[in-house]
Amino acid sequence: MPKQLSALFVASFLVNLANAAISTMLGILIATGGGSQGDVSFIAAAYSIGFGLGCFAAPNLARRSGVIRTYAAAAAIATITIIGLEALDNTLAWAALRFVMGAAIATVLAVSDTWINYEAPKDRRGQVIALYSIVLGLASIGSQLVFLWMGSDAESLILYFAALMNIAVAVIAVTKSEQPVLPPATSAKITLNIPSPTAGAGAFVSGFSATSIISVLPFYLTSHGLSVSLVAIVIMLLYGGRLFAQWPVGILSDRVDRRLVIISLAIPAILVMIAAAVIGDGEGRAFSGAQGSAVQVLAFLAPFLCGAAIFPLYSVSSALAFDRAADGTTTEVSSTLLLLYSIGSVVGPTAVMIASTAIGDYALQACVGAANLALIIVAFSRLSRIKAPEDPSPSVPVPENSLKMVQEAGNISEEEVQDATPGS
Template sequence: MLTIVMRSIWPIFLGILFISLGNGLQGTLSSWRADYEGFSVITTGLVMSGYFLGAFASSMLSPAQIKKTGQIRTYAAYASIASTAILIQILFIEPPVWFISRFLSGFCIAGIMIIVEGWLNSISSNENRGQLFSIHMVVVWGGLAMGQGLFVVDNPAGVSLFLLASILLSVSLIPILLTEIKAPDTEIQESLGIKALWKSSPSGVITLGVSGLASAGFFGVGTIYAIKSGLSVSETALFMTLFIGFGAASQWPLGWLSDKIDRRKVILLCCLVVTSICVLLSLFEFSKTVFLVLNGLIGAFTLPLYSLGVAQTNDRLKPSQMVSASGTIIFVYSLFAALGPFSMSYFINLFDEFGFLLYLAGVHVLIAIIVFGMMFITDDVDESDQANFQVMAQRPSVVGMEVIAEEALESQLDSD
């Protein structure tokens, strides 16, 4: 059954692969080039925050736009705007223009993800939705990681890499516009209030929100840390690739572990590992190989925190609330993520590369303290009542929340 469905929807995955490749390349390139062009560290942080502000705005405005103009036309418009936004960065090397460019990129790419997930949700069945969503996550994370490798294709001080990122976004249109998939009707979900979400799971909300400070900060100005640490262009590309690649690969084993024990213990483990590595990197000098691997391990235990936070939250929601909670989760994560690049850049500006490590350690210690405290206030959810862990691409997904809700309902029916 899955094979038959894949034959009809492979253009969607091909299109999203090109989107992820271009997006991964553009993010790293923009941060590196901003430093090269003489932007201050804080200015770079503000510019890179534009992407996450755009994603936040898209989560509120894109569903209505998609309903008005349809999936395919909206996808085409968003891909074209995102492609053009990259080219604008070549023509006008000014911080305000680059902020607008990053805002447009975040708005359009987040909107495209909403469209793609709507397609997957309508085409899939209860039996294969989880498998399709897993494939979608592999494509997204794989594309982002491989996009970092494109950073070494040419000199980032020139215009070629900007052109390549623009081309990749434009090419993503081809498989989508030629597909025969019927666009589904779009439904705008009501959001579960933030007060109700917080009351249900303070640990989950804190984890998925505050972790955005770390992950978005890294995606925004991680290259500045690499530059200040003396890495070359190729080493910077490897640095970013390892962070994302390790972060993607570790989600499944950590998710499996969190399904077996109290998720908060897994969250504490992640925070402990990241903080310990930051302390080691602060106190000792390592060879570049060890340095790169240790930073990759930071990604392995930082990036899964978002998915763990979503799972921890879902454990304390009714299945009927899970999909409606996605809107509030978007709000919480986007709010913190928009602050991530700027706040991390502020620490780097004050303390150079040590500020990067101090910031990451501080964020993870904050999560650990709150989650540890909550373990004495609220009881763990029984394993039989836990919602199954799903990998998330640093934003709530309609498909992912549907999968979790369906599995929770089935588990509930089986226990009855």
């Protein structure tokens, strides 16, 4: 890791740790407070809308105010929203605060990606991005240790998460690293472009599934009798599955038809949803071992498998889209994928919220299972009619989120321009 990026890595670790902990805590608090699955889905949808808007607003903010100031301001706003979550106690207020927090976290991630790509040596950029993804993944896992340590008393630590955000601001403010100087925005409008329907569907389902599960699962498990510590272990396994599968799935997608890889990721996601529906309200007994050690092992294996399936889906879909993309269109393609991911992140929790009024506890399983089944149908239909590229482009490292894929596409576009410039 370049020495000048150490402060950014530390700050981003703290921000992601606090954000992941808040996401889990809200689900637990709503469940213990007698709220509904619709409440937690509504708050998650608000966060996703804010995140999507933040993705598109961040570049102009960074150009106008500078990268360091934008990062510090966004992290400070996230701090204020956490304090607001502690001070207020109703669904509408929490949704509004999570909307603002989503925009702030998106800005932090977008600025971080820009900064990393500015500082990282070109010949080691992929390694630096991969390391950054691992750091954020470890932060997500580490955020659940608080719940293992404190149990049901963890909610008393909410202001400590705000302090972590403030520490991140301080770390960035005193860094000696030179901030990137962003070029002015071009007047040309970016058009939407999705050369592969399967890739577009995969990006949408990735946002749909990941956001729905991460936001609703803590509430679902708590309302079904799991202790706070067990909920934390399940979420840790979910994030652990992501870290374990990211690189192997990327390598596999470079060797076989990426549509087959997409199908192979959707199938276990469906199977886990079916298993959860079959267990019904017996999760507490399954995870505690009351139904036998074999059932307990399967119960803990399920979230790990689910994380390994839903999180790598976006990068495989992105690589498939870039395989089909025409020269010079990578920015348009990546922007379209980001938009589809963001739409899925909003539609997913919204669908769960609506479905919960009709089918109750089975809403999460039904919605995520149906979305992945639709993805399989799209992928199979394209497999039967369209051949895979004979020379697919190498898959980029699986990103922590869609913003990294957008940044990578921007780098590719920049290199294309440089290569086409006379005398470059």
